[in-house]
Amino acid sequence: MIELKNVCKRFGDKEILKGISAIMEAGKANLIIGASGSGKTVLMKCMVGLLEVDAGEILYDGISFSSMSNAERKHIRKEIGMLFQGAALFDSMTVEQNVMFPLEMFSNLSYRERKKRVDACLARVNLQDAHKKYPAEISGGMKKRVGIARAIVLNPKYLFCDEPNSGLDPQTSMLIDKLIHEITVEYNITTVINTHDMNSVMEIGDHIVYLYEGKKQWEGSNKDIIFSKDEKLNQFIFASQFLQDAKEMRQQELLNQRSGTG
């Protein structure tokens, strides 16, 4: 679990994060959503220590990460996996070498053990036959899978995904979402996902934090969203008439199920 307590961040006289408190739960996909410029990336960077908070606190399983020195943060950093936008693979390395890279950097495993772990992670993301391929030879969806395999190769407790669906078609996006969600539940990972993708929100949003102009405007699950009366959230999620109609239909369906008439 990651806990944010009144997190504030400014750049010069521009206040970006205005006292955000929220919980990122273990074994759940925690989504940070909000319009462009609302502070999602800055918040994620604060959480992994790429930026320092100006005030407030970030706790990893009860331990204050924000007040630690860089040296003290090392053992928490080892437990963090990251899936970057566009997967950020090394072009000159094969798929297998990309996934093995963190093990070479941060583990004392023998080559045989490393190879076994890489094989297991690539199998978990359904990429059994791509070991010797280079990133340029595989599709965008496959690159994301390699990125996921690399992010989980060290068995992380925490997984950060920045826009995991960017550049993917809707069907591939859903497969990637499903994979991230399955892995999160399977290994009880605290997964934090920055996204603009409304499909992701509705499909895997176990826990959602909606930022509006640097403040937490709303927090809840994808099931709560259907019944939320928060105007700003509704305008953001159900922006088109089509989506508003879909929301009302789903609302009715759920109400019917509850009253036993559906």
Ligand SMILES: Nc1ncnc2c1ncn2[C@@H]1O[C@H](COP(=O)(O)OP(=O)(O)OP(=O)(O)O)[C@@H](O)[C@H]1O
């Ligand atoms: N290093 C920086 N120096 C100054 N301003 C910054 C810096 N990083 C981010 N900002 C500003 O902080 C605000 C929030 O940026 P952030 O990237 O977190 O938005 P976002 O919600 O992730 O947007 P998007 O969805 O477009 O990625 C923006 O106004 C941005 O210009």
